[in-house]
Amino acid sequence: MTSLQLSPTAVHAQALVKIFGDNHAVNGVDLEIPAGGIYGVLGPNGAGKTTTIRMLATLLKPDRGSAKIFGYDVVKDSRMVRRLIGVTGQYASVDEKLSATENLIIFSRLLGFSSRESKRKANELLEEFGLTEAAKRPLAKYSGGMRRRLDLAASLIAQPPLIFLDEPTTGLDPRTRNQMWNTIRRLVKDGSTVVLTTQYLDEADQLADRIAVIDHGKVIAEGTPAQLKAKIGTASLELVLADNENLQQAKDIIQQMLMAEVHATANSTITAPMVDAEVITDLLLAFRNAHIRLSAVMVKSPTLDEVFLTLTGHHTEQQTIPVDH
Protein backbone atom coordinates (compact mmCIF):
# COMPACT_ATOMS: atom_id res chain seq x y z
CA MET A 1 0.00 0.00 0.00
CA THR A 2 3.05 2.24 0.28
CA SER A 3 3.05 3.19 -3.38
CA LEU A 4 -0.46 4.63 -3.09
CA GLN A 5 -0.92 8.32 -3.59
CA LEU A 6 -3.18 9.27 -0.70
CA SER A 7 -4.57 12.71 -0.23
CA PRO A 8 -3.93 14.13 3.28
CA THR A 9 -7.68 14.64 3.62
CA ALA A 10 -9.27 11.39 4.80
CA VAL A 11 -12.83 12.41 3.95
CA HIS A 12 -13.98 15.21 1.75
CA ALA A 13 -17.76 15.29 1.32
CA GLN A 14 -19.64 17.95 -0.52
CA ALA A 15 -23.38 18.54 -0.33
CA LEU A 16 -24.23 14.85 0.17
CA VAL A 17 -27.93 14.13 -0.24
CA LYS A 18 -29.84 10.89 0.31
CA ILE A 19 -33.61 10.72 0.01
CA PHE A 20 -35.75 7.75 1.08
CA GLY A 21 -39.24 8.28 -0.30
CA ASP A 22 -40.03 11.80 0.87
CA ASN A 23 -37.66 11.64 3.83
CA HIS A 24 -34.51 13.71 3.23
CA ALA A 25 -32.37 11.49 5.45
CA VAL A 26 -29.24 13.39 4.49
CA ASN A 27 -29.84 16.88 3.21
CA GLY A 28 -26.61 18.46 2.07
CA VAL A 29 -23.82 17.26 4.37
CA ASP A 30 -20.36 18.78 3.98
CA LEU A 31 -17.47 17.16 5.81
CA GLU A 32 -13.75 17.78 5.77
CA ILE A 33 -11.93 15.21 7.88
CA PRO A 34 -8.13 15.39 8.11
CA ALA A 35 -6.08 12.18 8.19
CA GLY A 36 -5.09 11.01 11.67
CA GLY A 37 -7.06 11.37 14.85
CA ILE A 38 -10.66 10.69 15.78
CA TYR A 39 -13.54 12.54 14.19
CA GLY A 40 -16.91 12.41 15.90
CA VAL A 41 -20.24 12.71 14.16
CA LEU A 42 -22.73 13.61 16.86
CA GLY A 43 -26.50 13.66 16.55
CA PRO A 44 -29.74 12.14 17.81
CA ASN A 45 -31.45 9.07 16.36
CA GLY A 46 -32.58 9.66 12.80
CA ALA A 47 -30.33 12.70 12.28
CA GLY A 48 -28.71 11.07 9.25
CA LYS A 49 -25.46 9.86 10.84
CA THR A 50 -25.72 6.27 9.72
CA THR A 51 -26.88 7.22 6.22
CA THR A 52 -23.92 9.58 5.87
CA ILE A 53 -21.46 6.91 7.02
CA ARG A 54 -23.00 4.35 4.66
CA MET A 55 -22.53 6.70 1.72
CA LEU A 56 -18.92 7.37 2.68
CA ALA A 57 -18.32 3.63 3.06
CA THR A 58 -19.72 2.86 -0.46
CA LEU A 59 -22.70 0.97 0.98
CA LEU A 60 -25.22 3.52 -0.32
CA LYS A 61 -25.12 5.66 -3.42
CA PRO A 62 -25.59 9.36 -2.77
CA ASP A 63 -28.54 10.91 -4.63
CA ARG A 64 -26.66 14.17 -4.99
CA GLY A 65 -23.28 15.56 -4.00
CA SER A 66 -19.95 13.80 -3.92
CA ALA A 67 -17.49 12.32 -1.47
CA LYS A 68 -13.84 11.43 -1.70
CA ILE A 69 -11.89 9.13 0.58
CA PHE A 70 -8.18 10.01 0.51
CA GLY A 71 -8.86 11.58 -2.88
CA TYR A 72 -10.80 8.60 -4.33
CA ASP A 73 -14.45 9.08 -5.29
CA VAL A 74 -16.86 6.81 -3.38
CA VAL A 75 -18.95 6.15 -6.50
CA LYS A 76 -16.45 6.11 -9.35
CA ASP A 77 -13.52 4.52 -7.49
CA SER A 78 -15.61 2.50 -5.03
CA ARG A 79 -13.36 -0.52 -5.34
CA MET A 80 -10.33 1.54 -4.45
CA VAL A 81 -12.17 3.16 -1.57
CA ARG A 82 -13.04 -0.28 -0.19
CA ARG A 83 -9.32 -1.05 0.04
CA LEU A 84 -8.81 2.00 2.20
CA ILE A 85 -11.63 1.64 4.71
CA GLY A 86 -12.89 -0.63 7.45
CA VAL A 87 -16.53 -0.42 8.49
CA THR A 88 -18.14 -1.48 11.73
CA GLY A 89 -21.88 -1.14 11.48
CA GLN A 90 -24.47 -0.35 14.09
CA TYR A 91 -25.65 -3.94 13.90
CA ALA A 92 -22.92 -6.53 14.22
CA SER A 93 -21.53 -7.19 10.77
CA VAL A 94 -20.31 -10.67 11.59
CA ASP A 95 -21.76 -14.10 10.99
CA GLU A 96 -23.83 -15.22 13.99
CA LYS A 97 -23.68 -18.88 13.15
CA LEU A 98 -19.91 -19.08 12.93
CA SER A 99 -17.23 -18.79 15.59
CA ALA A 100 -15.05 -15.70 16.00
CA THR A 101 -12.05 -17.45 14.45
CA GLU A 102 -14.08 -18.65 11.46
CA ASN A 103 -15.47 -15.17 10.89
CA LEU A 104 -12.04 -13.54 10.91
CA ILE A 105 -10.49 -16.25 8.73
CA ILE A 106 -13.22 -15.93 6.10
CA PHE A 107 -12.89 -12.15 5.97
CA SER A 108 -9.12 -12.26 5.66
CA ARG A 109 -9.27 -15.01 3.02
CA LEU A 110 -11.65 -12.78 1.06
CA LEU A 111 -9.16 -9.95 1.41
CA GLY A 112 -6.61 -12.13 -0.35
CA PHE A 113 -4.51 -13.40 2.55
CA SER A 114 -3.29 -17.00 2.38
CA SER A 115 -4.86 -19.56 4.65
CA ARG A 116 -1.82 -19.56 6.97
CA GLU A 117 -1.66 -15.75 7.12
CA SER A 118 -5.40 -15.64 7.79
CA LYS A 119 -5.08 -18.00 10.75
CA ARG A 120 -2.20 -15.98 12.15
CA LYS A 121 -4.08 -12.70 11.71
CA ALA A 122 -7.22 -14.12 13.28
CA ASN A 123 -5.28 -15.31 16.33
CA GLU A 124 -3.45 -12.00 16.67
CA LEU A 125 -6.65 -9.97 16.51
CA LEU A 126 -8.49 -12.25 18.93
CA GLU A 127 -5.60 -11.94 21.35
CA GLU A 128 -5.53 -8.15 20.96
CA PHE A 129 -9.25 -7.84 21.57
CA GLY A 130 -9.33 -10.25 24.49
CA LEU A 131 -11.44 -12.83 22.67
CA THR A 132 -9.01 -15.76 22.59
CA GLU A 133 -10.91 -17.69 25.23
CA ALA A 134 -14.22 -17.31 23.44
CA ALA A 135 -12.75 -17.84 19.97
CA LYS A 136 -14.36 -21.23 19.36
CA ARG A 137 -17.75 -20.39 20.79
CA PRO A 138 -20.56 -19.58 18.35
CA LEU A 139 -21.39 -15.87 18.37
CA ALA A 140 -24.93 -16.50 19.56
CA LYS A 141 -23.41 -16.90 23.03
CA TYR A 142 -21.45 -13.63 22.88
CA SER A 143 -22.29 -10.56 24.94
CA GLY A 144 -22.95 -7.26 23.18
CA GLY A 145 -19.50 -5.99 24.05
CA MET A 146 -17.71 -9.10 22.78
CA ARG A 147 -19.62 -8.91 19.54
CA ARG A 148 -18.68 -5.27 19.02
CA ARG A 149 -15.05 -6.06 19.73
CA LEU A 150 -15.09 -8.87 17.19
CA ASP A 151 -16.79 -6.59 14.74
CA LEU A 152 -14.09 -4.00 15.20
CA ALA A 153 -11.39 -6.67 14.92
CA ALA A 154 -12.89 -7.73 11.58
CA SER A 155 -12.62 -4.15 10.32
CA LEU A 156 -8.91 -4.09 11.10
CA ILE A 157 -7.76 -7.19 9.22
CA ALA A 158 -6.39 -5.28 6.25
CA GLN A 159 -5.13 -2.46 8.49
CA PRO A 160 -7.09 0.16 6.58
CA PRO A 161 -6.00 3.78 7.01
CA LEU A 162 -9.60 4.89 7.63
CA ILE A 163 -12.07 3.19 9.97
CA PHE A 164 -15.77 4.01 10.23
CA LEU A 165 -17.44 3.10 13.51
CA ASP A 166 -21.19 3.52 13.59
CA GLU A 167 -22.27 3.99 17.21
CA PRO A 168 -19.59 1.67 18.56
CA THR A 169 -20.78 1.89 22.19
CA THR A 170 -24.56 2.16 21.95
CA GLY A 171 -26.07 -0.42 24.27
CA LEU A 172 -22.82 -1.26 26.05
CA ASP A 173 -22.42 -1.18 29.82
CA PRO A 174 -20.04 1.49 31.20
CA ARG A 175 -17.12 -0.90 31.75
CA THR A 176 -17.30 -2.31 28.24
CA ARG A 177 -17.72 1.17 26.86
CA ASN A 178 -14.46 2.21 28.52
CA GLN A 179 -12.69 -0.79 27.02
CA MET A 180 -14.02 0.21 23.61
CA TRP A 181 -12.82 3.76 24.07
CA ASN A 182 -9.33 2.52 24.91
CA THR A 183 -9.31 0.32 21.84
CA ILE A 184 -10.35 3.22 19.63
CA ARG A 185 -7.63 5.45 21.12
CA ARG A 186 -5.05 2.74 20.46
CA LEU A 187 -6.09 2.55 16.79
CA VAL A 188 -5.36 6.21 16.31
CA LYS A 189 -1.96 5.87 17.97
CA ASP A 190 -1.08 3.37 15.25
CA GLY A 191 -1.74 6.06 12.65
CA SER A 192 -5.30 5.23 11.55
CA THR A 193 -8.05 7.77 11.10
CA VAL A 194 -11.28 6.94 12.93
CA VAL A 195 -14.65 8.41 12.08
CA LEU A 196 -17.26 7.50 14.67
CA THR A 197 -20.89 8.37 15.12
CA THR A 198 -22.43 8.74 18.53
CA GLN A 199 -25.53 9.95 20.29
CA TYR A 200 -23.55 10.88 23.39
CA LEU A 201 -21.90 14.25 23.79
CA ASP A 202 -19.79 12.72 26.54
CA GLU A 203 -18.37 10.14 24.17
CA ALA A 204 -17.57 12.65 21.46
CA ASP A 205 -15.99 14.85 24.10
CA GLN A 206 -13.85 12.02 25.49
CA LEU A 207 -12.65 10.68 22.17
CA ALA A 208 -12.92 13.07 19.28
CA ASP A 209 -10.39 15.64 18.15
CA ARG A 210 -13.08 17.32 16.09
CA ILE A 211 -16.85 16.95 16.11
CA ALA A 212 -19.56 17.58 13.55
CA VAL A 213 -23.05 17.93 14.99
CA ILE A 214 -25.73 16.62 12.63
CA ASP A 215 -29.44 17.29 12.81
CA HIS A 216 -32.15 16.74 10.21
CA GLY A 217 -29.57 15.63 7.66
CA LYS A 218 -27.39 18.72 7.95
CA VAL A 219 -24.19 19.63 9.75
CA ILE A 220 -25.24 22.36 12.16
CA ALA A 221 -21.96 22.86 13.99
CA GLU A 222 -18.37 21.76 13.57
CA GLY A 223 -15.23 22.23 15.61
CA THR A 224 -13.09 20.93 18.46
CA PRO A 225 -14.94 19.80 21.59
CA ALA A 226 -13.74 22.94 23.36
CA GLN A 227 -15.08 25.20 20.60
CA LEU A 228 -18.44 23.44 20.66
CA LYS A 229 -18.74 23.56 24.41
CA ALA A 230 -17.97 27.27 24.37
CA LYS A 231 -21.00 27.66 22.12
CA ILE A 232 -23.19 25.60 24.38
CA GLY A 233 -22.30 27.19 27.68
CA THR A 234 -20.88 25.84 30.87
CA ALA A 235 -21.88 23.05 33.15
CA SER A 236 -24.18 23.76 36.05
CA LEU A 237 -23.96 23.16 39.76
CA GLU A 238 -26.94 21.66 41.52
CA LEU A 239 -27.34 21.82 45.26
CA VAL A 240 -30.09 20.06 47.19
CA LEU A 241 -30.71 21.43 50.66
CA ALA A 242 -31.48 19.18 53.59
CA ASP A 243 -33.84 21.77 54.99
CA ASN A 244 -36.14 23.89 52.86
CA GLU A 245 -36.21 26.74 55.39
CA ASN A 246 -32.66 27.78 54.47
CA LEU A 247 -33.51 28.27 50.82
CA GLN A 248 -33.43 32.07 50.74
CA GLN A 249 -30.26 32.28 52.86
CA ALA A 250 -28.55 29.72 50.62
CA LYS A 251 -29.55 31.62 47.50
CA ASP A 252 -28.10 34.81 48.92
CA ILE A 253 -24.78 33.15 49.76
CA ILE A 254 -24.47 31.70 46.27
CA GLN A 255 -25.38 34.96 44.60
CA GLN A 256 -22.80 36.76 46.69
CA MET A 257 -19.97 34.34 46.05
CA LEU A 258 -20.56 33.40 42.42
CA MET A 259 -21.98 36.73 41.37
CA ALA A 260 -24.41 34.96 39.09
CA GLU A 261 -28.13 34.30 38.67
CA VAL A 262 -29.39 31.25 40.53
CA HIS A 263 -32.63 29.32 40.22
CA ALA A 264 -34.39 27.60 43.03
CA THR A 265 -37.09 24.99 42.66
CA ALA A 266 -39.75 23.99 45.13
CA ASN A 267 -38.00 20.83 46.30
CA SER A 268 -35.06 22.70 47.84
CA THR A 269 -32.91 22.43 44.75
CA ILE A 270 -30.75 25.34 43.64
CA THR A 271 -29.12 25.47 40.22
CA ALA A 272 -26.17 27.76 39.58
CA PRO A 273 -23.60 28.05 36.80
CA MET A 274 -20.53 25.87 37.38
CA VAL A 275 -17.39 27.96 37.87
CA ASP A 276 -13.87 27.61 39.21
CA ALA A 277 -13.57 24.59 41.55
CA GLU A 278 -11.80 26.75 44.17
CA VAL A 279 -14.82 28.99 44.41
CA ILE A 280 -17.04 25.97 44.89
CA THR A 281 -14.88 24.85 47.83
CA ASP A 282 -15.31 28.31 49.37
CA LEU A 283 -19.01 28.11 48.73
CA LEU A 284 -19.36 24.78 50.51
CA LEU A 285 -17.34 26.10 53.45
CA ALA A 286 -19.62 29.14 53.62
CA PHE A 287 -22.59 26.79 53.81
CA ARG A 288 -20.98 24.89 56.69
CA ASN A 289 -20.30 28.17 58.55
CA ALA A 290 -23.91 29.28 58.08
CA HIS A 291 -25.09 25.86 59.32
CA ILE A 292 -26.89 25.11 56.10
CA ARG A 293 -26.93 21.35 55.56
CA LEU A 294 -26.83 19.88 52.08
CA SER A 295 -28.27 16.53 51.07
CA ALA A 296 -26.69 16.46 47.57
CA VAL A 297 -24.21 18.31 45.39
CA MET A 298 -24.10 17.62 41.66
CA VAL A 299 -22.20 18.99 38.71
CA LYS A 300 -24.25 18.62 35.55
CA SER A 301 -22.54 18.71 32.15
CA PRO A 302 -24.55 20.07 29.27
CA THR A 303 -26.60 17.21 27.87
CA LEU A 304 -26.97 16.47 24.19
CA ASP A 305 -30.44 17.88 24.51
CA GLU A 306 -29.04 21.18 25.77
CA VAL A 307 -26.50 21.22 22.94
CA PHE A 308 -29.33 20.84 20.52
CA LEU A 309 -31.47 23.35 22.20
CA THR A 310 -28.64 25.84 21.95
CA LEU A 311 -27.66 25.00 18.39
CA THR A 312 -31.04 24.50 16.80
CA GLY A 313 -33.55 26.02 19.13
CA HIS A 314 -35.41 22.71 19.38
CA HIS A 315 -35.07 19.66 21.59
CA THR A 316 -33.85 16.32 20.28
CA GLU A 317 -37.00 14.69 19.06
CA GLN A 318 -38.07 11.51 20.70
CA GLN A 319 -40.63 10.74 18.04
CA THR A 320 -40.23 7.53 16.12
CA ILE A 321 -38.15 8.30 13.10
CA PRO A 322 -37.67 5.72 10.34
CA VAL A 323 -34.49 3.81 11.12
CA ASP A 324 -31.84 5.23 8.83
CA HIS A 325 -30.33 2.31 7.03
Next chain:
Amino acid sequence: MTGKKISGLTNVALMVQQSIIMAYRGLLKVRRTPEQLIDVTIQPILFTLMFTYLFGGAIAGNVHDYLPIIIPGILAQTILTGSVAIGVNLREDMDKGVFDRFRSLPIARIAPLAGALMADAIRYIIVTVLTFAMGYIMGMRPPAGFTGVLEASLLAIFFAWCSSWIFAFFGVIAKTASGVQGISMIILFPLTFLSNAFVPVNTLPKPLAWFAKVNPVSHLVTAIRTLLEQGKTNHDFWVSLFGGLIIMVVFSAITVRAYIRKAA
Protein backbone atom coordinates in the same frame (compact mmCIF):
# COMPACT_ATOMS: atom_id res chain seq x y z
CA MET B 1 -1.26 -1.41 -6.90
CA THR B 2 -4.39 0.19 -8.21
CA GLY B 3 -7.61 -1.38 -9.38
CA LYS B 4 -6.84 -0.63 -13.01
CA LYS B 5 -3.56 -2.54 -13.05
CA ILE B 6 -5.24 -5.82 -12.21
CA SER B 7 -5.74 -7.61 -15.51
CA GLY B 8 -9.06 -9.05 -16.58
CA LEU B 9 -7.85 -12.61 -16.16
CA THR B 10 -6.67 -12.06 -12.60
CA ASN B 11 -10.01 -10.48 -11.88
CA VAL B 12 -11.86 -13.62 -12.98
CA ALA B 13 -9.44 -15.81 -11.03
CA LEU B 14 -9.99 -13.65 -7.93
CA MET B 15 -13.74 -13.81 -8.42
CA VAL B 16 -13.67 -17.60 -8.58
CA GLN B 17 -11.43 -17.78 -5.53
CA GLN B 18 -13.66 -15.42 -3.55
CA SER B 19 -16.75 -17.40 -4.58
CA ILE B 20 -15.11 -20.60 -3.36
CA ILE B 21 -14.38 -18.94 -0.01
CA MET B 22 -18.03 -17.89 0.20
CA ALA B 23 -19.10 -21.45 -0.63
CA TYR B 24 -16.82 -22.67 2.16
CA ARG B 25 -18.62 -20.24 4.46
CA GLY B 26 -21.96 -21.73 3.36
CA LEU B 27 -20.77 -25.27 4.11
CA LEU B 28 -19.43 -24.21 7.52
CA LYS B 29 -22.86 -22.82 8.32
CA VAL B 30 -24.51 -26.07 7.28
CA ARG B 31 -22.15 -27.92 9.61
CA ARG B 32 -23.04 -25.55 12.46
CA THR B 33 -26.79 -25.77 11.87
CA PRO B 34 -27.48 -29.20 10.41
CA GLU B 35 -31.22 -28.57 10.87
CA GLN B 36 -30.95 -26.63 7.60
CA LEU B 37 -30.77 -30.02 5.94
CA ILE B 38 -34.08 -31.32 7.29
CA ASP B 39 -35.88 -30.66 4.01
CA VAL B 40 -33.33 -32.57 1.96
CA THR B 41 -32.99 -35.48 4.39
CA ILE B 42 -36.42 -36.15 5.88
CA GLN B 43 -38.38 -35.37 2.75
CA PRO B 44 -36.82 -37.96 0.42
CA ILE B 45 -37.14 -40.66 3.08
CA LEU B 46 -40.67 -39.79 4.15
CA PHE B 47 -42.05 -39.16 0.66
CA THR B 48 -40.56 -42.34 -0.75
CA LEU B 49 -42.10 -44.45 1.99
CA MET B 50 -45.39 -42.60 2.01
CA PHE B 51 -46.14 -42.28 -1.69
CA THR B 52 -44.84 -45.71 -2.66
CA TYR B 53 -47.03 -47.59 -0.19
CA LEU B 54 -49.94 -45.20 -0.67
CA PHE B 55 -50.15 -45.25 -4.49
CA GLY B 56 -48.19 -48.40 -5.34
CA GLY B 57 -51.12 -50.80 -5.31
CA ALA B 58 -53.54 -48.44 -7.03
CA ILE B 59 -51.28 -47.28 -9.84
CA ALA B 60 -48.92 -50.14 -10.63
CA GLY B 61 -50.70 -53.11 -9.02
CA ASN B 62 -47.97 -53.55 -6.42
CA VAL B 63 -45.20 -51.65 -4.65
CA HIS B 64 -42.34 -53.33 -6.48
CA ASP B 65 -43.62 -52.41 -9.95
CA TYR B 66 -44.32 -48.85 -8.82
CA LEU B 67 -40.75 -48.18 -7.67
CA PRO B 68 -39.26 -47.48 -11.15
CA ILE B 69 -42.10 -44.98 -11.72
CA ILE B 70 -42.11 -43.22 -8.37
CA ILE B 71 -38.40 -43.04 -7.49
CA PRO B 72 -37.53 -40.76 -10.47
CA GLY B 73 -40.68 -38.75 -9.66
CA ILE B 74 -39.77 -38.28 -6.01
CA LEU B 75 -36.19 -37.48 -6.93
CA ALA B 76 -37.34 -34.72 -9.28
CA GLN B 77 -39.82 -33.38 -6.76
CA THR B 78 -37.61 -33.35 -3.67
CA ILE B 79 -34.54 -32.03 -5.46
CA LEU B 80 -36.56 -29.14 -6.87
CA THR B 81 -38.11 -28.44 -3.47
CA GLY B 82 -34.57 -28.45 -2.11
CA SER B 83 -33.56 -25.80 -4.62
CA VAL B 84 -36.10 -23.36 -3.15
CA ALA B 85 -34.01 -22.95 0.01
CA ILE B 86 -31.43 -20.87 -1.82
CA GLY B 87 -33.89 -18.01 -2.16
CA VAL B 88 -34.89 -18.04 1.49
CA ASN B 89 -31.28 -18.33 2.67
CA LEU B 90 -30.11 -15.60 0.34
CA ARG B 91 -32.83 -13.24 1.51
CA GLU B 92 -32.05 -13.91 5.19
CA ASP B 93 -28.35 -13.47 4.54
CA MET B 94 -28.78 -10.21 2.67
CA ASP B 95 -30.86 -8.79 5.53
CA LYS B 96 -28.08 -9.44 8.03
CA GLY B 97 -25.32 -7.09 9.07
CA VAL B 98 -22.64 -9.44 7.79
CA PHE B 99 -23.73 -8.64 4.25
CA ASP B 100 -22.72 -5.03 4.82
CA ARG B 101 -19.28 -6.27 5.67
CA PHE B 102 -19.07 -8.27 2.44
CA ARG B 103 -20.20 -5.24 0.50
CA SER B 104 -17.60 -3.01 2.13
CA LEU B 105 -14.77 -5.41 1.27
CA PRO B 106 -12.81 -5.00 -1.98
CA ILE B 107 -14.18 -8.25 -3.42
CA ALA B 108 -16.20 -9.23 -6.49
CA ARG B 109 -19.83 -8.18 -5.98
CA ILE B 110 -21.04 -11.50 -7.25
CA ALA B 111 -18.95 -13.68 -4.89
CA PRO B 112 -21.51 -14.01 -2.06
CA LEU B 113 -24.23 -15.03 -4.53
CA ALA B 114 -22.04 -17.41 -6.51
CA GLY B 115 -20.70 -18.93 -3.29
CA ALA B 116 -24.19 -19.60 -1.96
CA LEU B 117 -25.19 -21.36 -5.17
CA MET B 118 -22.03 -23.46 -5.15
CA ALA B 119 -22.54 -24.52 -1.52
CA ASP B 120 -26.06 -25.66 -2.37
CA ALA B 121 -24.74 -28.51 -4.51
CA ILE B 122 -24.25 -30.43 -1.25
CA ARG B 123 -28.01 -30.36 -0.70
CA TYR B 124 -28.75 -31.86 -4.12
CA ILE B 125 -26.19 -34.58 -3.60
CA ILE B 126 -27.82 -35.49 -0.27
CA VAL B 127 -31.31 -35.64 -1.80
CA THR B 128 -30.14 -37.81 -4.66
CA VAL B 129 -28.20 -40.27 -2.53
CA LEU B 130 -31.03 -40.63 -0.02
CA THR B 131 -33.73 -41.11 -2.63
CA PHE B 132 -31.82 -43.82 -4.47
CA ALA B 133 -30.83 -45.45 -1.18
CA MET B 134 -34.49 -45.61 -0.15
CA GLY B 135 -35.40 -47.06 -3.52
CA TYR B 136 -32.70 -49.69 -3.18
CA ILE B 137 -33.81 -50.66 0.32
CA MET B 138 -37.39 -51.01 -0.90
CA GLY B 139 -36.25 -53.32 -3.67
CA MET B 140 -35.59 -51.19 -6.77
CA ARG B 141 -32.84 -52.60 -8.98
CA PRO B 142 -32.45 -50.33 -12.04
CA PRO B 143 -31.59 -52.39 -15.18
CA ALA B 144 -28.98 -49.83 -16.26
CA GLY B 145 -27.06 -50.47 -13.06
CA PHE B 146 -24.78 -48.09 -11.24
CA THR B 147 -23.84 -46.14 -14.39
CA GLY B 148 -27.48 -45.41 -15.06
CA VAL B 149 -28.01 -44.24 -11.49
CA LEU B 150 -24.92 -42.02 -11.68
CA GLU B 151 -25.99 -40.45 -14.97
CA ALA B 152 -29.54 -39.91 -13.73
CA SER B 153 -28.16 -38.34 -10.54
CA LEU B 154 -25.95 -35.95 -12.44
CA LEU B 155 -28.86 -34.88 -14.64
CA ALA B 156 -31.13 -34.27 -11.63
CA ILE B 157 -28.45 -32.32 -9.77
CA PHE B 158 -27.67 -30.25 -12.86
CA PHE B 159 -31.35 -29.45 -13.46
CA ALA B 160 -31.94 -28.54 -9.79
CA TRP B 161 -28.88 -26.31 -9.80
CA CYS B 162 -30.15 -24.54 -12.91
CA SER B 163 -33.61 -23.99 -11.47
CA SER B 164 -32.18 -22.79 -8.16
CA TRP B 165 -31.33 -19.60 -10.09
CA ILE B 166 -35.08 -18.97 -10.40
CA PHE B 167 -35.46 -19.08 -6.63
CA ALA B 168 -32.24 -17.14 -6.11
CA PHE B 169 -33.89 -14.44 -8.21
CA PHE B 170 -36.96 -14.39 -5.95
CA GLY B 171 -34.62 -14.29 -2.97
CA VAL B 172 -32.82 -11.25 -4.31
CA ILE B 173 -35.93 -9.25 -5.23
CA ALA B 174 -38.27 -10.28 -2.39
CA LYS B 175 -38.74 -8.21 0.74
CA THR B 176 -39.00 -11.03 3.28
CA ALA B 177 -37.81 -14.60 3.55
CA SER B 178 -41.31 -15.93 4.18
CA GLY B 179 -42.45 -14.20 1.00
CA VAL B 180 -39.82 -16.10 -0.96
CA GLN B 181 -40.96 -19.37 0.59
CA GLY B 182 -44.58 -18.62 -0.26
CA ILE B 183 -44.13 -17.67 -3.89
CA SER B 184 -41.69 -20.52 -4.52
CA MET B 185 -44.11 -23.11 -3.18
CA ILE B 186 -46.96 -21.75 -5.29
CA ILE B 187 -44.83 -22.28 -8.39
CA LEU B 188 -43.37 -25.58 -7.35
CA PHE B 189 -46.45 -27.42 -6.17
CA PRO B 190 -48.35 -27.47 -9.49
CA LEU B 191 -45.16 -28.03 -11.45
CA THR B 192 -44.16 -31.14 -9.53
CA PHE B 193 -47.61 -32.65 -8.98
CA LEU B 194 -49.15 -31.87 -12.39
CA SER B 195 -46.56 -34.00 -14.11
CA ASN B 196 -45.86 -37.65 -14.76
CA ALA B 197 -43.91 -37.87 -11.48
CA PHE B 198 -46.53 -39.92 -9.61
CA VAL B 199 -49.20 -41.02 -12.07
CA PRO B 200 -49.29 -42.02 -15.77
CA VAL B 201 -50.25 -38.96 -17.82
CA ASN B 202 -52.91 -40.85 -19.85
CA THR B 203 -55.10 -41.17 -16.75
CA LEU B 204 -55.47 -37.37 -16.58
CA PRO B 205 -58.28 -35.25 -18.10
CA LYS B 206 -57.28 -33.67 -21.43
CA PRO B 207 -56.22 -30.13 -20.39
CA LEU B 208 -54.29 -31.54 -17.44
CA ALA B 209 -52.63 -34.17 -19.61
CA TRP B 210 -51.56 -31.46 -22.03
CA PHE B 211 -49.99 -29.46 -19.20
CA ALA B 212 -48.30 -32.54 -17.75
CA LYS B 213 -46.80 -33.33 -21.15
CA VAL B 214 -45.23 -29.90 -21.71
CA ASN B 215 -44.25 -29.55 -18.04
CA PRO B 216 -40.42 -29.50 -17.82
CA VAL B 217 -40.63 -31.65 -14.68
CA SER B 218 -42.22 -34.43 -16.77
CA HIS B 219 -39.33 -34.28 -19.22
CA LEU B 220 -36.86 -34.51 -16.36
CA VAL B 221 -38.69 -37.47 -14.82
CA THR B 222 -38.91 -39.32 -18.16
CA ALA B 223 -35.24 -38.65 -18.84
CA ILE B 224 -34.31 -40.08 -15.43
CA ARG B 225 -36.53 -43.14 -15.94
CA THR B 226 -34.99 -43.82 -19.36
CA LEU B 227 -31.45 -43.51 -17.99
CA LEU B 228 -32.28 -45.92 -15.17
CA GLU B 229 -34.10 -48.47 -17.32
CA GLN B 230 -32.30 -48.38 -20.64
CA GLY B 231 -29.10 -46.54 -19.73
CA LYS B 232 -29.50 -44.22 -22.67
CA THR B 233 -30.27 -40.59 -23.35
CA ASN B 234 -33.55 -39.88 -25.10
CA HIS B 235 -35.36 -36.83 -26.41
CA ASP B 236 -36.46 -35.86 -22.87
CA PHE B 237 -32.84 -35.92 -21.70
CA TRP B 238 -31.87 -33.25 -24.19
CA VAL B 239 -35.00 -31.21 -23.46
CA SER B 240 -34.11 -31.26 -19.73
CA LEU B 241 -30.46 -30.47 -20.38
CA PHE B 242 -31.12 -27.53 -22.69
CA GLY B 243 -34.18 -26.42 -20.72
CA GLY B 244 -32.01 -26.29 -17.61
CA LEU B 245 -29.31 -24.40 -19.48
CA ILE B 246 -31.79 -21.84 -20.80
CA ILE B 247 -33.30 -21.34 -17.32
CA MET B 248 -29.84 -20.87 -15.89
CA VAL B 249 -28.68 -18.42 -18.56
CA VAL B 250 -31.84 -16.31 -18.37
CA PHE B 251 -32.21 -16.34 -14.59
CA SER B 252 -28.54 -15.97 -13.76
CA ALA B 253 -28.48 -12.88 -15.97
CA ILE B 254 -31.50 -11.20 -14.34
CA THR B 255 -30.55 -12.40 -10.84
CA VAL B 256 -27.04 -11.02 -11.13
CA ARG B 257 -28.40 -7.74 -12.45
CA ALA B 258 -30.95 -7.40 -9.66
CA TYR B 259 -28.37 -8.47 -7.12
CA ILE B 260 -25.73 -5.97 -8.23
CA ARG B 261 -28.33 -3.23 -8.17
CA LYS B 262 -29.31 -4.16 -4.60
CA ALA B 263 -25.76 -4.67 -3.49
CA ALA B 264 -24.35 -1.49 -5.06
